[in-house]
Amino acid sequence: MSEIITGCIAMFLFKETSRNAFNLQREVGHFQDNYEKIFKKRLPHTDTVDRVMCRLSPQDLESINAAFVSRLIEQRLFRCFKILGKYYGIAIDGTGINSCEENNKEQNLPSKISKNGKVTYHSYVIDAKLVTSSGMAISIANERVANQSDGSDTEFDKQDCEQKAFERLAEKIKKDYPRLPICILADGLYPNQTFMKICQDNNWTYIVVLKDKSLKGLQEDIIDVENKHRHSRQFHRQQGRKRIHQKCEWITEQLTHAGHTVYWLSCTETITNLDKNGKVVSVEEPTRFVNLTSMKVDNDNIPDIANAGRMRWKIENEGFNTQKNGGYNLSHKYSRKSFTAGKNYYQCLQIAHTLNQLVEKSTEMVTLFKANGKLTTKHLWEQLRSMLTYIIDVADFESNKKTQVRLAG
Secondary structure (H helix, E strand, C coil): CHHHHHHHHHHHHCCCCCHHHHHHHHCCCCHHHHHHHHHCCCCCCHHHHHHHHHHCCHHHHHHHHHHHHHHHHHCCCCHHHCECCCEEEEEEEEEEEEEECCCCCCCCCCEEECCCCCEEEEEEEEEEEEECCCCCEEEEEEEEECCCCCCCCCCCCCCCCHHHHHHHHHHHHHHHCCCCCEEEEECCCCCCHHHHHHHHHCCCEEEEECCCCCCHHHHHHHHHHHHHHEEEEEEEEEECCEEEEEEEEEECCCEEECCEEEEEEEEEEEEEEECCCCCEEEECCCEEEEEEECCCCCCCCHHHHHHHHHHHHHHHHHHHHHHHHCCCCCCCCCCCCCHHHHHHHHHHHHHHHHHHHHHHCEHHHHHHHHHCCCCCHHHHHHHHHHHHHHCCCCCCCCCCCCCCCCECC
16 A cells, blocks of 8 residues: 555656556656665556555545644744744635536536536635745645535535535644644635634634625725724835835724624735846836735734735645646546545645655755756756666665755745
């Protein structure tokens, strides 16, 4: 079992994009021999992997991932990325993985009906990722948006949705990380009574997006108090050839929504692009971000809270987008029919992505990228596969030697 699960994780670790591609790789050159020398395990055929993934309980792989991430947290690997020096930023969001015209054999994929009556079934997942200012997005738990099947072929009157899935996801997070100080970062779908009560019951803080036309009653309260209690502060920083200006505004008066106390803040950012001599090339249109938070906002913590709220984007960019377009091929159907296998492949992908991030964000790799401006992560992984494929013997590779990973800040 250890060999099979390791082989499945390795398929994503080497970014092979499909089971067939990994099978072809194992037959080329010395890849299989070198793999077995490094991992100290045989390299399984992916058809064997698939048969196990169809039968393996997804909870088993979820527990492996939770134990892995918990160990990283215990080693204080992410302590320098805490929000206000106290909370781990956990971004919550959902993404569509793939779609099909026929439901799976468990009959639990949510469906959509087009205007012309065509029914499409969607595989959708909601994920909780630990995000950092350095660009890491590490999955700590996930939950499928899926109808609870009774084994029949009947359609569902009320289908599952992202908000219902979040309730189940929150239970997983609290079970696996009961004492972790968490700040939930979420989009405009979440500022509702159920979400706020879950955070309150679990002793979590949160920063959520406030859309302009949502929560009309709260928006009216904001207008009533903002002129009397509004404060502002401006910040400037240089980032490469970009000069960034931020104007943060907040209201000291506490607001109430659905019986819960919240605070309002906004951040308007203007980016000025410079040439290599420091002269202005262009000025981008200002972008405004508005958030609600359970943490009291003041003059000292406003920049940290405002920037933490914007880290929510990392689950989409460094998270889902990387997994779909960065070699992991998240949207690929690694198993055509089995919903259980799909869950297990997703979990193995998350473990592999975490492992790769620990390498790519290490101080050694960051130093290497700075020294070689045109070097890319994709090129390095191609070189790694080439080494395993064409080098005759990697026996000198010290796979049993303990190493320490230091993340770049």
